[in-house]
Amino acid sequence: MGVLALTGGYKAGNSVSEELFKWPIVTAEDENAVIEVLRAGSMSGTDITQIFEKEYAQWNGVKYALGCCNGTAALTEALWACGVGAGDEVICPSMTYWASATPVVALGGTVNFADIDRNTLCIDPTDIEHRIGPRTKAIVVVHYAGYPCDMDAVMDIAARHDLKVVEDVSHAQGGLYKGRKLGSIGHIAGTSLMAGKALVAGEGGMVTTNDQRLFDRCVAFGHYERLVASNYSTASMSLSSPELLPYVGLPLGGVKHRMNQTCSAMGRVQLRNYPERCAEIQKAMNYLWDNLSDLPGIKAHRPASDSGSTMGGWYLPKGIFCSEELEGVSCKVFCAALTAEGLPCRPGANTALHRHRWFHDFDIYGHGKPSVTAFSERDVRQDDSTLPNAAHCEEFCFTVPWFKKYIPEEIDQYIAIYRKVLTNYRELLSIDPEKI
Ligand SMILES: *Cc1c(COP(=O)(O)O)cnc(C)c1O
Numbered sequence: 001m002g003v004l005a006l007t008g009g010y011k012a013g014n015s016v017s018e019e020l021f022k023w024p025i026v027t028a029e030d031e032n033a034v035i036e037v038l039r040a041g042s043m044s045g046t047d048i049t050q051i052f053e054k055e056y057a058q059w060n061g062v063k064y065a066l067g068c069c070n071g072t073a074a075l076t077e078a079l080w081a082c083g084v085g086a087g088d089e090v091i092c093p094s095m096t097y098w099a100s101a102t103p104v105v106a107l108g109g110t111v112n113f114a115d116i117d118r119n120t121l122c123i124d125p126t127d128i129e130h131r132i133g134p135r136t137k138a139i140v141v142v143h144y145a146g147y148p149c150d151m152d153a154v155m156d157i158a159a160r161h162d163l164k165v166v167e168d169v170s171h172a173q174g175g176l177y178k179g180r181k182l183g184s185i186g187h188i189a190g191t192s193l194m195a196g197k198a199l200v201a202g203e204g205g206m207v208t209t210n211d212q213r214l215f216d217r218c219v220a221f222g223h224y225e226r227l228v229a230s231n232y233s234t235a236s237m238s239l240s241s242p243e244l245l246p247y248v249g250l251p252l253g254g255v256k257h258r259m260n261q262t263c264s265a266m267g268r269v270q271l272r273n274y275p276e277r278c279a280e281i282q283k284a285m286n287y288l289w290d291n292l293s294d295l296p297g298i299k300a301h302r303p304a305s306d307s308g309s310t311m312g313g314w315y316l317p318k319g320i321f322c323s324e325e326l327e328g329v330s331c332k333v334f335c336a337a338l339t340a341e342g343l344p345c346r347p348g349a350n351t352a353l354h355r356h357r358w359f360h361d362f363d364i365y366g367h368g369k370p371s372v373t374a375f376s377e378r379d380v381r382q383d384d385s386t387l388p389n390a391a392h393c394e395e396f397c398f399t400v401p402w403f404k405k406y407i408p409e410e411i412d413q414y415i416a417i418y419r420k421v422l423t424n425y426r427e428l429l430s431i432d433p434e435k436i
Contacts, residue, residue, distance in 0.1 A: 002424065002427040003420070003424050003427065004337055004340070004341070004420070004421060004424050004427050004428070005337070005340035005341045005342075006333075006336055006337040006340040006341075006427075006428070006431065007427045007428070007430075007431070011340065011341055011342055012341040012342060012343075012416060012417045012420050013341065013342035014342055014343065014413035014414060014416075014417060015410075015413065017407065017410045019405055019407065019410075020284075020401075020403050020404065020405050020407060020410055020411070021401070021402065021403070021404060022404060022405075023200075023402075023404050024195065024200040024270065025273070025277060025404075027269075029269045029273075030266050030269045030270070033265035033266055033268065033269050034262045034265055034266055036265065037261045037262045037265045038262065042261055043260055043261050043262055044258070044260075044261070045261055046223075046226060046258065046261075047261075048261045048264045048265050048268070049067040049258075049259045049261055049264040050067075051264075051268065052067055052201075052259075052264040052265075052267050052268045052271070053065040053066060053067050053206075055268060055271060055272075056206055056208070056267075056271060057208065059181075059271060059274075059275075060181050060183050060184055060208050061180070061181045061184045062183065062184045062208040062209060062210050063209070063210045063212070063215075064207075064208065064209050064210070064211075064212065064215040065206055065207065065208045066206065066207040066208075066215065066218050066219060066223065067201075067204060067205075067206055067258075067259035067264055067267075068190075068204065068205035068206065068207065068222070068257045068258075068259055069203070069204065069205065069256075069257050069258060069259055069260065070192065070194060070203060070204060070205045071099055071168075071170050071190060071191055071192025071193065071194065071197075071204075071205035071206075072099040072102070072103060072192075072205070073205055073222060073255070073257040074190035074191065074192070074205030074206055074207045074257075075099055075100065075103050075140075075166070075168060075190035075205075076103035076106060076107065076221075076222075076253070076255075076257075077190075077207060077217075077218040077221040077222050077253065077257060078166050078188045078189065078190040078207050078209075078214070078218060079103050079104060079107060079109075079138065079140075079166060080107055080217065080218075080221050080253060081188060081209075081213075081214040081215075081217035081218045081221065082137060082138045082164035082166060082187065082188065082214065083137055083138075083164070084104060084107050084109045084137050084138055085107055085108055085109065086107075086108030086109070086374075086375040087108065087109065087110075087135055087375040087376050087377060088104075088107075088108075088109040088110075088135050088136070088137040088138075089109060089110055089111075089112050089133060089135045089136045089137065089376065089380060090104040090109055090110075090111055090112070090136070090137060090138045090139070090140060091111075091112050091113075091114050091123075091128055091131050091132070091136065091138070091139045091140070092104070092111050092112075092113060092114065092123075092139075092140040092142075092353075093113070093114055093115070093116050093122065093123040093124075093140075093141070093142055093144070093390065094113035094114065094115065094116065094352040094353050094354045094355075094382075094387045094390035094391075095116045095121065095144070095349060095350050095351075095352050095353070095389075095390040095393055096142040096144065096168070096350055096353065097142075097170070097350055098353065098358075099168075099170075099192070100140050100142050100168045100170075101113075101140065101353055101359070102358075104140075105359075105364065105371055105372050106364070108374070108375050109137070109375075109376075110372050110373060110375075110376040110380055111353075111359060111372065111380070112131045112133075112136070112380040113352075113353060113354045113359075113380075113382055113387055113390070114127045114128050114131060114387075115127045115386070115387045115388065115389050115390050116144070116389050116390050116393070117150075117389070118320070118389050118396050118397075119299075119301075119320060120144070120147050120149065120150070120301075121144040121145060121147060121301060121318060121320075121349065121393070121397060122141065122142065122143065122144045122147055122148075122149035122150065123139075123141050123142070123149055123154070124389070125150050125153035125154055125157065128154065128157050129157055129161075131380070132157075132161050132163070133378060134377075135376070135377060135378075136161070136163060137163065137164065138163055138164040138165065138166055139154060139157070139158055139163055139164075139165050139166070140166045140167075140168055141154055141165060141166070141167055141168065141186065142168040142170075142171065143167070143168070143169060143171055143172035143175060143182050143312070144171055144349075145171055145301060145314070145315060145316055145317055145318045145349065146171050146172045146175055146198075146302075146311035146312045146313060146314045146315050146317065147172070147301055147302065147303065147311060148172065148175050148176065148177040148182055148303060148309045148310070148311075148312075149167075149177075151165075151167075151177050151178075151185045151186070152178075154186075155185070155186070158187075164186075164187045164188065165185075165186035165187050165188075166186060166187070166188055166189065166190065167182060167183055167185065167186040167188075167189035167190075168189070168190060168191070169182050169183040169189050169190070169191035169208075170190075170191050170192035170197060170315070171197075171198075171312075171315040171316070172198075172311070172312040172313070172315065173191060173193075173197070173198055173199035173274070173278075173312055173313055174198070174199065174274060174275070174278045174312040174313055175309070175310050175311055175312025175313075176308060176309055176310045176312075177308075177309050178307065178308045178309055179308040182312065183208045184208065184210070187209065187211060187214060188207065188208070188209040188211065188214045188218075189207065189208045189209065190205060190206070190207055191205060191206050191208070192204075192205050193205055193206060193263075193267055197313075197315060198278065198281070198312060198313020198314065198315045199270060199271065199274055199278075199313060200266070200267075200270050201259070201263045201264065201266055201267030201270060202260075202262065202263040202266045202267070203260070203263055204259050204260075204263045204264070204267060205259075212233075212236050212240070213236070213237075213240035213241065215233075216233050216236055216237045216240065216241065217237075217241060217244070219233060220237070220241075220244055220247075220248065220252045220253075221251070221252050221253035221255070221257070222251060222253050222255050222256055222257030222258075223251075223256075223257060223258060224248070224249055224250055224251040224252065224256075225249070227248050227249070228248060228249045234248060274313075277404070278312065278313050280404070280405060280406050281313055281314050281402075281403065281404055282310065282311060282314065283406040284403035284404070284405060284406040284407075284411060285302075285311065285314045285317060285402075285403055286302070287406065287408060287411055288400070288401075288403065288411055288414065288415065289302060291411075291412075291415045292415060292418050292419075295418065295419065295422040295423070296322075296325040296326060296422060296425075297321065297322055297323075297325045297326040297329070297334070297422050297425060298319050298320065298321055298322065298398075298418070298422065299319070299320040299322060300319065300320070301317065301318045301319055301320050301397070301400075314402065315402070316349075316399070316402060317399075317400040317401075317402050318349055318397045318398065318399060318400060319397065319398050319399075319400045320396060320397055321334060321347075321395070321396050321397060321398055322396075323395070323396075326422075326425045326428075327425075327426070327429060328429075329425055329428045329429060330395070330433045331347040331348075331394060331395050331396065331397070331398055332347050332394065332433045332436060333428050333431050333433050333436060334347075334398065334421065334425075334428065335347045335398050335399075336431075336436045337421045337428055338417060338418070338421055341417045341420065341421060342417065343401070343414060343417045343418075344399075345398055345399055345400075346398065346399045347394040347395070347397070347398050348393045348394030348397060348398070349393050349397055349399075350393075352384075352387060352390035352391050352393070354381075354382050354383070354384075354387050354390065354391075355384070355391065359372050359381065360372065360381055401414060
């Protein structure tokens with residue numbers, strides 16, 4: 001019998017404080033904002049949304065922001081704005097949520113997945129360039145679990161090959177890359193503001209860009225009546241995308257992406273409060289990792305404190321696991337040991353998308369062949385051999401509690417469990433991972 005709960009010892013346990021995890025924080029301010037929209041019956045208007053967009057653009061440090069019904073819609077129009085269409089290729093990290101990549105296929109393109117870096121969990125910049133072909137149009141980057149992707153490297157590759165960079169900021173609103181806000185560095189960005197994310201508008205999404213041409217194309221794709229209403233935009237479109245002008249006033253993407261104003265009203269309140277709440281998340285998460293930094297086997301998933309880069313709202317945080325520092329204990333066994341102590345933990349992160357059949361053989365549109373290759377000139381579907389890190393992320397990363405409040409005496413209980421497991425890791429050497 002050992003000291004660890006997994007080897008028969010006493011369970012450490014921790015009193016779970018709801019306060020630490022409650023999110024989103026909804027107050028009377030949110031309720032009143034939503035009720036006002038309901039009473040005015042202006043759910044389908046765009047007046048409040050346009051105020052939200054202005055505030056969002058200013059906060060995000062960009063010229064233009066466009067509110068959407070969800071993040072998937074925002075990314076779809078951002079990709080279309082970049083010219084992604086039938087037969088085009090887009091490079092995207094394999095380990096991310098569906099919506100970073102599915103819109104490419106929805107637009108008739110194909111996804112060339114790139115591997116992730118084991119320390120950042122973001123796209124590995126050294127795995128991009130060899131994937132670029134004559135039909136490659138864009139690179140999607142995801143600031144995964146809040147970690148700001150290596151934008152300098154990606155922007156450099158994109159500039160050399162004349163590609164657009166689409167940032168997926170859904171995990172990282174408010175995060176910085178070398179002092180610049182995420183979502184303002186690539187050519188265009190899409191983000192999710194659904195209820196589970198760090199920045200919440202209820203259900204919604206946002207496009208951000210400094211490029212008016214890209215902005216106008218997004219409006220044309222799914223917000224048709226706004227282009228008609230704005231002489232300014234129509235004028236700029238006549239210069240930048242004259243081929244679209246005869247169609248202005250129609251939803252060019254065949255879709256409607258308008259944000260429900262109950263959501264934009266809530267989003268305004270959430271955004272106003274976000275800098276303070278986000279700073280508290282950072283304080284809490286940094287407290288956790290600062291107090292684990294001397295332990296073998298695990299490393300914080302965060303940029304160096306002197307890099308000018310930060311983790312934003314730290315969405316669904318992860319830790320990096322180093323089996324070699326623990327004489328080969330597997331991440332799976334480590335997570336089981338934490339869970340047995342009363343700290344629920346799972347190895348891995350999002351399932352690598354290249355592993356899913358949807359990206360291999362699903363026929364969405366009835367082409368009679370896999371949609372992912374329906375129009376493409378080359379078949380870029382892959383197996384695990386070319387994407388080893390994304391395929392095996394359960395070996396080197398694990399889930400970490402997402403603290404929203406800085407309550408040191410509560411967080412200390414979590415720290416104590418990590419310490420207990422890692423200082424007694426040798427007890428885990430005898431456990432067979434297959435038997436867990
Ligand atoms: C949540 C999420 C999205 C999609 O946003 P929805 O608002 O759910 O449509 C896109 N990309 C990533 C990485 C996400 O986590």
